[in-house]
Amino acid sequence: xxxxxxxxxxxxxxxxxxxxxxxxxxxxxxxxxxxxxxxxxxxxxxxxxxxxxxxxxxxxxxxxxxxxxxxxxxxxxxxxxxxxxxxxxxxxxxxxxxxxxxxxxxxxxxxxxxxxxxxxxxxxxxxxxxxxxxxxxxxxxxxxxxxxxxxxxxxxxxxxxxxxxxxxxxxxxxxxxxxxxxxxxxxxxxxxxxxxxxxxxxxxxxxxxxxxxxxxxxxxxxxxxxxxxxxxxxxxxxxxxxxxxxxxxxxxxxxxxxxxxxxxxxxxxxxxxxxxxxxxxxxxxxxxxxxxxxxxxxxxxxxxxxxxxxxxxxxxxxxxxxxxxxxxxxxxxxxx
Amino acid sequence: xxxxxxxxxxxxxxxxxxxxxxxxxxxxxxxxxxxxxxxxxxxxxxxxxxxxxxxxxxxxxxxxxxxxxxxxxxxxxxxxxxxxxxxxxxxxxxxxxxxxxxxxxxxxxxxxxxxxxxxxxxxxxxxxxxxxxxxxxxxxxxxxxxxxxxxxxxxxxxxxxxxxxxxxxxxxxxxxxxxxxxxxxxxxxxxxxxxxxxxxxxxxxxxxxxxxxxxxxxxxxxxxxxxxxxxxxxxxxxxxxxxxxxxxxxxxxxxxxxxxxxxxxxxxxxxxxxxxxxxxxxxxxxxxxxxxxxxxxxxxxxxxxxxxxxxxxxxxxxxxxxxxxxxxxxxxxxxx
Numbered sequence: 001x002x003x004x005x006x007x008x009x010x011x012x013x014x015x016x017x018x019x020x021x022x023x024x025x026x027x028x029x030x031x032x033x034x035x036x037x038x039x040x041x042x043x044x045x046x047x048x049x050x051x052x053x054x055x056x057x058x059x060x061x062x063x064x065x066x067x068x069x070x071x072x073x074x075x076x077x078x079x080x081x082x083x084x085x086x087x088x089x090x091x092x093x094x095x096x097x098x099x100x101x102x103x104x105x106x107x108x109x110x111x112x113x114x115x116x117x118x119x120x121x122x123x124x125x126x127x128x129x130x131x132x133x134x135x136x137x138x139x140x141x142x143x144x145x146x147x148x149x150x151x152x153x154x155x156x157x158x159x160x161x162x163x164x165x166x167x168x169x170x171x172x173x174x175x176x177x178x179x180x181x182x183x184x185x186x187x188x189x190x191x192x193x194x195x196x197x198x199x200x201x202x203x204x205x206x207x208x209x210x211x212x213x214x215x216x217x218x219x220x221x222x223x224x225x226x227x228x229x230x231x232x233x234x235x236x237x238x239x240x241x242x243x244x245x246x247x248x249x250x251x252x253x254x255x256x257x258x259x260x261x262x263x264x265x266x267x268x269x270x271x272x273x274x275x276x277x278x279x280x281x282x283x284x285x286x287x288x289x290x291x292x293x294x295x296x297x298x299x300x301x302x303x304x305x306x307x308x309x310x311x312x313x314x315x316x317x318x319x320x321x322x323x324x325x326x327x328x329x330x331x332x333x334x335x336x
Numbered sequence: 337x338x339x340x341x342x343x344x345x346x347x348x349x350x351x352x353x354x355x356x357x358x359x360x361x362x363x364x365x366x367x368x369x370x371x372x373x374x375x376x377x378x379x380x381x382x383x384x385x386x387x388x389x390x391x392x393x394x395x396x397x398x399x400x401x402x403x404x405x406x407x408x409x410x411x412x413x414x415x416x417x418x419x420x421x422x423x424x425x426x427x428x429x430x431x432x433x434x435x436x437x438x439x440x441x442x443x444x445x446x447x448x449x450x451x452x453x454x455x456x457x458x459x460x461x462x463x464x465x466x467x468x469x470x471x472x473x474x475x476x477x478x479x480x481x482x483x484x485x486x487x488x489x490x491x492x493x494x495x496x497x498x499x500x501x502x503x504x505x506x507x508x509x510x511x512x513x514x515x516x517x518x519x520x521x522x523x524x525x526x527x528x529x530x531x532x533x534x535x536x537x538x539x540x541x542x543x544x545x546x547x548x549x550x551x552x553x554x555x556x557x558x559x560x561x562x563x564x565x566x567x568x569x570x571x572x573x574x575x576x577x578x579x580x581x582x583x584x585x586x587x588x589x590x591x592x593x594x595x596x597x598x599x600x601x602x603x604x605x606x607x608x609x610x611x612x613x614x615x616x617x618x619x620x621x622x623x624x625x626x627x628x629x630x631x632x633x634x635x636x637x638x639x640x641x642x643x644x645x646x647x648x649x650x651x652x653x654x655x656x657x658x659x660x661x662x663x664x665x666x667x668x669x670x671x672x
Contacts, residue, residue: 017378019376023376025375025376028375029372029373029375032372032375033369033372036365036368036369037365038534039361039364039365039368039532039534039535039562039566040355040359040361040531040532040533040534041533041534042353042533042534043533043534043536069405069555069558069559069560070555070557070558072555072556072557072558073555073557073558075555076553076555077555080553096556100555103552103553195376196375196376197376197377197378197379198374198375198376198377198378198379198560198561198562199375199560199561199562200379200557200558200559200560216439217412217416217439219405219406219408219409219411219412219413219436220408220432221406221408221409221536222405222406222408222409222536223405223536224405224534224535224536224560224562224563225534225535226375226534226535226560226562227560230375
C-alpha cells in the first residue's frame with residue numbers, strides 16, 4: 001500500500017516518539033485482561049513486590065529503588081528532593097525537565113552539544129542532569145568514560161536517564177554501576193521502551209542516602225494495580241520483551257543512507273534507532289505539518305525540546321517500507 | 337454457609353474499608369478489557385477529557401478541577417501547595433493526612449470529637465481539614481450549617497473530603513457549592529465509593545485562585561490511560577453506579593440494633609453505612625486479630641487512624657447474612 005493510500009485510511013504513523021514500534025503485547029494484554037479484577041484491590045503502598053522483583057533482577061537492594069508514574073513524575077520527584085539546588089541540564093532534553101526543575105526553584109544552567117564529557121562545564125552545579133543514550137539525539141557516552149567522569153566529580157550528583165539502554169549495542173551503563181557510588185541516580189521509563197506509554201511506570205535507582213529523600217515526597221498508594229501488575233509481568237517474562245535491536249539499527253542505517261543522498265539534509269550522529277535530521281534552512285515545523293497532513297506521518301519538532309533548533313526534526317525509525325515512504329516524502333518536500 | 341465454613345475456604349470478608357461492597361463492575365471491566373490497547377497510548381497531559389466531563393456533570397468550570405491518583409496523592413498535592421502553613425485537622429482522620437502535612441512542613445494542630453461546628457477551635461489556623469461525611473466515624477454536618485460556618489470564616493481555607501457524599505441521604509455538600517467561594521476546596525475519591533481502589537482516581541475542586549497553585553506541583557502525564565478511561569466510563573454511565581443506599585442503611589440499622597443489645601458494646605452515632613464500635617475496656621486490635629484468624633473478617637482498628645482510641649473499631653456493613661455473622665462473632669468474643 002502506498003503512503004497516500006494509507007493516509008486515505010486516516011492511518012497515523014508515529015515516527016516522532018522513541019517507542020519500540022514492533023512490540024508484541026498480546027500476552028501482556030491477555031494477562032492484564034485476566035487480572036482486570038485488580039481494579040477492585042488496593043495497590044501495595046509502595047509497589048513493594050515490583051521493587052523486590054527489580055532488586056533481584058538487577059542485583060540492587062530494594063531500598064535503593066523507587067517506583068514512579070513515568071518520567072515526568074520521576075523528574076518532578078528528584079527535583080523536589082533537591083529543592084532550590086543549582087542544576088546543570090545537558091541538552092538536548094525535554095522542556096518538561098526545565099519546567100519541573102523551575103517548579104522546585106532550581107537555579108538552572110543549560111549546556112547543549114556536549115561531545116566529550118570533559119566539555120561539560122560543571123562550574124558550581126550541585127546536580128547534573130543528562131541522558132545516555134540521549135533521549136532526543138541518540139548520542140551515547142561509553143560506559144567507562146561516563147563512570148570515570150562521575151567518579152572524578154564526587155561533589156556533583158549525576159541524574160542519568162538510561163531509558164534507552166534497552167536499544168544500546170555499545171557498552172551502556174548498568175544498574176549495578178550504582179554500586180556504592182554516592183553521586184549517581186539512574187532513572188528508567190518502563191513504559192517507553194516497551195511501548196506502554198499508557199501505563200505510566202518508571203523507576204529510580206539512587207544511593208542509600210538519597211533514596212529516602214526522594215521517596216519522602218512521593219504519596220504512597222499512587223501506582224495503580226494495573227501498572228504494578230504490568231511491571232511485574234514484564235520483569236518476570238523478559239524473553240517476551242526482547243527488542244531485535246540489531247535489525248532495527250540496520251533499518252535505521254538504511255534510512256540514514258537514503259536521506260544522506262539528499263544534499264539538503266544532514267543526519268546528525270546517533271547510536272540509537274532514532275536520530276536528528278537537519279534541514280538546510282527550512283523549518284522543521286513546516287515539514288512536520290506537511291508530513292502529517294499529506295501522509296499522516298508524525299515526526300518530532302523542536303517545540304517541547306531544549307537544545308533543538310527550528311531547522312531540525314527528530315525521527316524514530318520503523319519498518320523498511322515505512323522508512324522508505326518517510327524518506328521519499330521528506331526528500332520530495334525539501335527538493336520542492 | 338456458616339462463618340467458620342467460609343473461613344475454611346480461606347475467604348476473607350472485608351468489613352474494614354468503606355467501599356460499596358455490592359458494586360457490580362462487570363460492564364466497566366468489560367469496557368476496560370475492550371480498551372486494553374490504551375496501555376500503548378500516551379495519556380492526556382492533564383486528563384483534559386475527564387476534566388471536561390466532570391465540569392459538565394457538576395456544572396463547575398474545568399479550570400477549577402484537578403485530577404489526581406487517589407486520596408493520598410490529593411492530600412499531598414494540597415499540602416504541598418500550602419507548604420509550611422498552619423493546619424488544623426479535625427478527627428478522626430487517617431494518619432496519612434498528618435504524614436503528608438508534616439512532609440510539607442505544616443504546623444499541625446489536631447482536634448477530635450467535634451460535635452457542633454462551633455466547637456471547632458480555629459485559632460490562627462490557615463487551613464482546616466475535615467471530612468463530611470467523616471470517613472471514619474460517618475458523622476456528617478448538615479450542608480447549610482457547614483456552608484454558613486465556612487462563609488463565616490473567610491480567613492481560613494476549608495479542605496473538605498466529601499468522598500462519602502455518595503452514601504448520604506441527608507442533604508450533603510454539593511459540587512456546585514464551590515460557586516464563587518474562595519475558601520473551600522473539595523476532594524473526592526472516585527475509586528472508593530465505586531469499589532475501584534486499584535485504579536487510583538480522585539479529583540479536587542478548588543477556587544480559581546487556588547487551583548493553579550495546587551496543579552503546579554502535579555507532574556503532567558501522571559494519570560494512566562486505564563484510570564482516565566475508567567473515570568470517563570463512570571461519569572458517562574452514572575446509572576450503572578447507583579448505590580442502593582436506603583437498603584444498605586437499613587441493613588446497617590439492623591446490625592447496630594443487634595450489636596446494641598450487648599451491654600459491653602457501644603455503637604457511636606453515624607449517618608453512613610459504616611460506624612464506630614466501642615468495646616467496653618477491651619482492645620480493638622485483639623478483637624480484630626481474633627476475627628481475622630477465626631472467621632477471616634477484617635475490621636478497622638486504630639492503627640492508621642488519628643483520634644480513635646485502642647478500644648474502638650470501625651465496621652462497614654455488608655449483606656444481612658454477613659452482618660449477622662460478624663455480630664455473632666463480636667458478641668461471642670466480648671462476652672467470653
